[in-house]
Amino acid sequence: MLHLLITPDIILLVVRDSIQILQAQGYKITKPRKQVLKALEETQEPLSPYDIQRILRQQGKYLNHVTIYRILDLFRRLNLAHRVLSSGGFVKCALRDKQGCHRLMVCRCCGALQEFIDDKLCQHESELAQNSGFHTEYHLSESSGICSDCYKKQ
Template sequence: MGNLADVLRARGYKVTGPRQQVFDALEGTEKPLSPYEIQNLLQEEDSFLNHVTIYRILDLFSRLGLAHRVLSNSGFVKCNLPGQEGCHRFVICRCCGSVQEFADKELCRKEKSFALDCGFHAESHLSETLGLCAKCYGRRDEKTTI
């Protein structure tokens, strides 16, 4: 079925229960999840994974481009835009915490050439925009959270 099993096998990694569970957890949410949050989530479903295992799985997912770490709140999100080649652009709602990843070749190119102007050879790029999503902007009188 899946994305995950295919990617793992294609790169010579084993398809295991824990890996599938972490992947499912990431897929089931629009908010970034920290390793320990993933552990808690799974525990609610009566499934226990050692936190070390989760760290190692997330590390693998990052290397495989299956997940990315959002730095502003140090959680992981599933990558929906394969092949972005080290250019990751997130929009993060500071109220509900939801995250979306976007791609924009134009901005990416500009960012790199801009760096080069300063004698800097860009390899990868991370962009995080904080604000309010449409939903939270609508009811923005309520107190903010993040």
């Protein structure tokens, strides 16, 4: 899965996109924030705060773990990144819908993950909740299974 070809150009583009969002909301564009953003961009797997610290350290960059926690928390609030529920790691949001719904497919063999959005699905799920009087604001969902690559190999 994740056959996305992520060239340096594309990464730069997405990073710039996130930076604009930060700026627009009045947040400073600091070196640590750019570094965390870049680490998230360059890695497909979910990264825990300490994972990010390790990755950056290997590149000779040192960030205090407290700083990373605070940055990730900010990214999450701004919907620039989100936490993969089952593993606890952070990934950069690939898709952004207005409500902040996240749906992931996670391969239990290789760990690859892919994000998807589907309005109809959200609508259906919200209706079911509504039947119990529940007012849904957003959905988080993870489909666990096997990706096409791993399926072929078996």
